[in-house]
Amino acid sequence: xxxxxxxxxxxxxxxxxxxxxxxxxxxxxxxxxxxxxxxxxxxxxxxxxxxxxxxxxxxxxxxxxxxxxxxxxxxxxxxxxxxxxxxxxxxxxxxxxxxxxxxxxxxxxxxxxxxxxxxxxxxxxxxxxxxxxxxxxxxxxxxxxxxxxxxxxxxxxxxxxxxxxxxxxxxxxxxxxxxxxxxxxxxxxxxxxxxxxxxxxxxxxxxxxxxxxxxxxxxxxxxxxxxxxxxxxxxxxxxxxxxxxxxxxxxxxxxxxxxxxxxxxxxxxxxxxxxxxxxxxxxxx
Amino acid sequence: xxxxxxxxxxxxxxxxxxxxxxxxxxxxxxxxxxxxxxxxxxxxxxxxxxxxxxxxxxxxxxxxxxxxxxxxxxxxxxxxxxxxxxxxxxxxxxxxxxxxxxxxxxxxxxxxxxxxxxxxxxxxxxxxxxxxxxxxxxxxxxxxxxxxxxxxxxxxxxxxxxxxxxxxxxxxxxxxxxxxxxxxxxxxxxxxxxxxxxxxxxxxxxxxxxxxxxxxxxxxxxxxxxxxxxxxxxxxxxxxxxxxxxxxxxxxxxxxxxxxxxxxxxxxxxxxxxxxxxxxxxxxxxxxxxxxxxxxxxxxxxxxxxxxxxxxxxxxxxxxxxxxxxxxxxxxxxxxxxxxxxxxxxxxxxxxxxxxxxxxx
Numbered sequence: 001x002x003x004x005x006x007x008x009x010x011x012x013x014x015x016x017x018x019x020x021x022x023x024x025x026x027x028x029x030x031x032x033x034x035x036x037x038x039x040x041x042x043x044x045x046x047x048x049x050x051x052x053x054x055x056x057x058x059x060x061x062x063x064x065x066x067x068x069x070x071x072x073x074x075x076x077x078x079x080x081x082x083x084x085x086x087x088x089x090x091x092x093x094x095x096x097x098x099x100x101x102x103x104x105x106x107x108x109x110x111x112x113x114x115x116x117x118x119x120x121x122x123x124x125x126x127x128x129x130x131x132x133x134x135x136x137x138x139x140x141x142x143x144x145x146x147x148x149x150x151x152x153x154x155x156x157x158x159x160x161x162x163x164x165x166x167x168x169x170x171x172x173x174x175x176x177x178x179x180x181x182x183x184x185x186x187x188x189x190x191x192x193x194x195x196x197x198x199x200x201x202x203x204x205x206x207x208x209x210x211x212x213x214x215x216x217x218x219x220x221x222x223x224x225x226x227x228x229x230x231x232x233x234x235x236x237x238x239x240x241x242x243x244x245x246x247x248x249x250x251x252x253x254x255x256x257x258x259x260x261x262x263x264x265x266x267x268x269x270x271x272x273x274x275x276x277x278x279x280x281x282x283x284x285x
Numbered sequence: 286x287x288x289x290x291x292x293x294x295x296x297x298x299x300x301x302x303x304x305x306x307x308x309x310x311x312x313x314x315x316x317x318x319x320x321x322x323x324x325x326x327x328x329x330x331x332x333x334x335x336x337x338x339x340x341x342x343x344x345x346x347x348x349x350x351x352x353x354x355x356x357x358x359x360x361x362x363x364x365x366x367x368x369x370x371x372x373x374x375x376x377x378x379x380x381x382x383x384x385x386x387x388x389x390x391x392x393x394x395x396x397x398x399x400x401x402x403x404x405x406x407x408x409x410x411x412x413x414x415x416x417x418x419x420x421x422x423x424x425x426x427x428x429x430x431x432x433x434x435x436x437x438x439x440x441x442x443x444x445x446x447x448x449x450x451x452x453x454x455x456x457x458x459x460x461x462x463x464x465x466x467x468x469x470x471x472x473x474x475x476x477x478x479x480x481x482x483x484x485x486x487x488x489x490x491x492x493x494x495x496x497x498x499x500x501x502x503x504x505x506x507x508x509x510x511x512x513x514x515x516x517x518x519x520x521x522x523x524x525x526x527x528x529x530x531x532x533x534x535x536x537x538x539x540x541x542x543x544x545x546x547x548x549x550x551x552x553x554x555x556x557x558x559x560x561x562x563x564x565x566x567x568x569x570x571x572x573x574x575x576x577x578x579x580x581x582x583x584x585x586x587x588x589x590x591x592x593x594x595x596x597x598x599x600x601x602x603x604x605x606x607x608x609x610x611x612x613x614x615x616x617x618x619x620x621x622x623x624x625x626x627x628x629x630x631x632x633x634x635x636x637x638x639x640x641x642x643x644x645x646x
Contacts, residue, residue: 177380180347185394185445186368195393199384280427283378 030253037249052254075255078237086216089155093212097163105171123161127221135225146228155216163208170204175283206273213266234259296323296448296481297357305352314339314505326475326482328496336505337485341451345374373442374451379434381426388422391441412443432463449481501525523643526571535610537570549606553583556633563637563646571636577612582629589624
C-alpha cells in the first residue's frame with residue numbers, strides 16, 4: 001500500500017485514538033471536579049484541579065488541603081501495599097528463579113527434563129482455577145489470608161515458572177567455557193553463578209523483572225480474594241470503591257492514573273538493562 | 286588452598302595410570318598410561334577426535350575419570366576439584382569474562398583466593414608487562430582483537446603462578462601470521478618459565494616447534510612419544526610417519542622381491558638390511574617429499590600434475606601410477622605441469638610399513 005493513501009493515515013489515527021483515548025479520558029477526568037465529570041455538558045474546557053490527587057494521597061501530603069475534612073487513607077494505603085507486594089514478590093521470584101533456572105540448565109540430576117517441562121505446565125493453569133483452593137489453604141490451613149506475606153507468596157508461586165523458563169534460555173547462551181574457566185580459577189558453583197553467570201544474564205533478569213512486576217501490580221482476582229481492608233492493593237481498592245451509594249469518579253480516575261505510573265517507570269529503568277551482546281568478547285564467535 | 290608448600294622447585298611429575306574415559310557405553314579414551322616429567326613442555330598432538338583434549342580436560346579436572354588414576358608425584362588427584370590441583374588453563378576460545386575488564390579478568394583467581402591487593406596488583410602488572418598488554422588493562426574483552434584476547438587468556442593463567450599450565454589449542458583461532466608470531470613467543474616463554482606445560486594441538490608444526498616431548502595420539506591411543514627429531518626420523522608406524530612432517534609422507538603400495546620394492550609405476554632398490562627385515566610381504570613404501578630429488582638417487586618416473594612454487598622451495602604434486610606423490614625440491618627451474626620426467630629417490634630414507642598393521646618394518 002502506498003504511504004500517501006489517506007486511508008492509511010485514517011487507520012493509524014483510529015488506532016491511536018483507540019489506544020490513547022481511554023488514557024487521555026482518565027487523565028482528563030482525574031483533573032476535574034466530580035461536578036464537571038458528571039455534568040451532561042461535559043467538555044474539554046474545564047478548570048483543572050489537583051483535588052482528586054490530594055484526596056488520594058492525603059496521607060502523604062506535607063500540607064492539609066482545605067477541601068478535605070477527614071483524610072481517607074484507603075487509596076494511599078493501597079498504593080503502598082501494591083508497591084510493597086510487587087517489589088518484594090518480584091525480588092523473591094527473580095532470586096529463586098535464576099538459581100532454579102541455572103540448576104535446570106547446568107546440573108544433571110534425575111527428573112531434570114520433567115521438572116523443566118513441569119514448571120512450564122504449571123504456568124498454563126489459569127489463576128481462576130487456583131482461586132478457590134488457594135483461598136481455602138491460605139485461610140484454613142496456613143492462616144495467612146489478609147496478610148501481605150500471603151499475597152506475596154501466591155504471586156511468587158504464580159510467576160516463578162515463567163521466570164525460570166525465560167531465564168533458562170538466557171543461561172543456555174552463556175558459553176560453558178566461561179564457567180569452566182571460573183572453575184579452573186577456583187570458583188565453586190555458587191561463586192561461578194554469582195560472579196560470572198549472573199552478570200551476563202542481566203538482560204534476562206530485566207525482562208523477567210518487567211514481566212513479574214506487571215503481573216503482580218495488575219493482579220486482581222487472587223488479591224481480591226485474599227486481601228482484607230488493610231492489605232488491599234490498588235486494583236482491588238478501585239473496584240471496591242464502586243459502591244451502590246456513591247462513586248467518586250474523580251478519585252477513581254486519579255488513583256487509576258497513579259496506578260499507571262510505577263509500571264511505566266519500572267519498565268523504563270529495567271529496559272535499559274536489556275541490551276544485546278552481553279557476552280561479546282567472551283569466546284571466539 | 287593448594288599444596289604448593291613445596292615451593293617453586295617442587296613441580297610435580299604427572300603420571301597417568303590406566304586413565305579411562307567413557308560417556309555412557311561409549312569408550313572415548315581407552316586405558317592410557319603416560320608420564321610427564323617435571324618442568325617439561327609436553328605436546329599432545331593428533332587429529333580431531335583422537336582424545337587429546339579429553340586427556341587434557343581430565344588432567345584439569347573438568348572431566349571425571351571413568352577409571353584409573355592420575356598422580357602428581359605420588360599424590361592421587363583424580364578426585365580433586367580443579368582448584369585443588371594447582372593447575373592453570375588456557376582455553377581454545379579464550380573464555381574471558383566479558384563483563385570484567387582485562388585487569389579483573391587476570392586477577393579473578395587471585396581475588397577468589399583472597400590474595401592481598403598489593404600482591405594482586407604487582408602480579409597482574411608483572412604478567413601484563415611480560416605479555417605486552419599493560420596498556421589494555423582497563424579495556425573489556427570485546428574491545429580487543431583476537432591476538433590480544435589470546436594474550437589476555439594466557440596472562441590470566443600466568444598470573445595464577447600454578448605449577449602446571451594446560452593449553453587447549455590456544456592458537457587455533459588466530460590467523461596464520463599471528464599464529465606463527467604467538468608460536469614464537471610461546472617458545473620463548475617455554476624457555477623462561479620453569480613450569481610443567483601440557484599443550485594440546487592438532488597442528489604438527491606447533492607440536493614440533495614447541496614440544497620438549499611430543500605425544501602423538503590417534504583414536505584414544507598413544508602412538509608414539511619422543512622429541513620432534515625422534516618422531517620425524519624414526520616413526521614407529523604409518524600413522525606417525527604420515528602425521529609428522531610437512532608436506533606429509535607419500536605412501537605407495539608395493540611388494541618386496543629380493544632387495545627391491547616394486548609397485549605400480551616404480552621399482553626401487555632398498556638399502557641393505559631392510560629387504561631382509563621385511564621378507565616377502567605386502568608393504569607400504571613411505572617416501573618423504575624431501576627424499577625426492579631432481580638429480581641422483583634411484584630413478585623414478587613421475588608425471589607432474591601441479592607445481593606449487595613457494596619461493597626457495599617448490600612442492601610438486603605428481604602422479605605415480607594412480608597415486609599422488611608430493612615432492613619438495615629446490616626451485617631451480619620452473620617445472621611445467623603435465624610433463625612426465627625422471628626424478629630420483631634417496632633410497633636410504635625410504636621407510637617400509639606393514640600394509641596390514643601399519644607398523645614400521
